[in-house]
Each structure stands twice: as structure tokens, then as C-alpha cells.
Amino acid sequence: MATYPATTVVMHHHQPNIHMFRELPVRMRCQYCSAEITTSTTYETGTLTWVIAGILLLFGLWLGCCLIPFCVDGCKDVVHRCPSCQQVVGKFNRM
Structure with a gap:
């Protein structure tokens, strides 16, 4: 009876x-240009800004x-952009 060596399969799942x-x-790492970056942030009017103004x-x-x-950045949404390619890579919605 022939014996076969054990085979180990290692699977690597790449998680984003x-x-x-x-x-x-x-x-x-920017998903558009693959550069290693620190995002640049800007503020834009969002839902919370309008709700506070309405109240x-x-x-x-x-x-x-x-x-x-x-006029208050603390009421606005924060947009994260790649400083290399200027693409939006994330956003923080306050509401």
C-alpha cells in the first residue's frame, strides 16, 4: 500500500x-493611485448643518x-481626499 505525503494548502484572504x-x-494606501498617503480633509455642508440651522x-x-x-466646521461633514490624485477616499457624515 502506497502512502502519500500530507499536503497543506494555505489560503490567504486579502481583506481591504x-x-x-x-x-x-x-x-x-489610496485605492485609486496606490500611493501611501495621509488624507487631506475639507469640510462641506451636510445634513447636520441644515438641521441646526432649521432649529x-x-x-x-x-x-x-x-x-x-x-460657518462652523464642527457642524459640517468631513471629506477625505488623496493629496496625490485628488480623489475622494472617504467621508465622515456627522448625521
Whole structure:
């Protein structure tokens, strides 16, 4: 009776890098240009900005005070871009 050597198969599953995008820049590999980067962040008006402005408007702050959330970065969404290729690589929605 012939014996066969045991064969071991090793499978490697490549899991994508999952990053938690928040207010601060993130070190990562860009999925578009494959460069090793630290993201650049910008702010854009999002749902939370409009909700806060609406609430201020409802409370009678209609003489321009309801526009304050549009000037405060803490009320806006954070967009993460690759500094090499300028593609959007992630976004932090506050709401």
C-alpha cells in the first residue's frame, strides 16, 4: 500500500483596509493611485448643518443667526481626499 505525503494548502484572504474616517487625517494606501498617503480633509455642508440651522430658525433666530452653522466646521461633514490624485477616499457624515 502506497502512502502519500500530507499536503497543506494555505489560503490567504486579502481583506481591504477599513479606515474610520473622522475629523483628523488618516494614513492609508489610496485605492485609486496606490500611493501611501495621509488624507487631506475639507469640510462641506451636510445634513447636520441644515438641521441646526432649521432649529435655530424655528426658535426665532432668523436675523442671520440661523446661518451660523454654515460657518462652523464642527457642524459640517468631513471629506477625505488623496493629496496625490485628488480623489475622494472617504467621508465622515456627522448625521
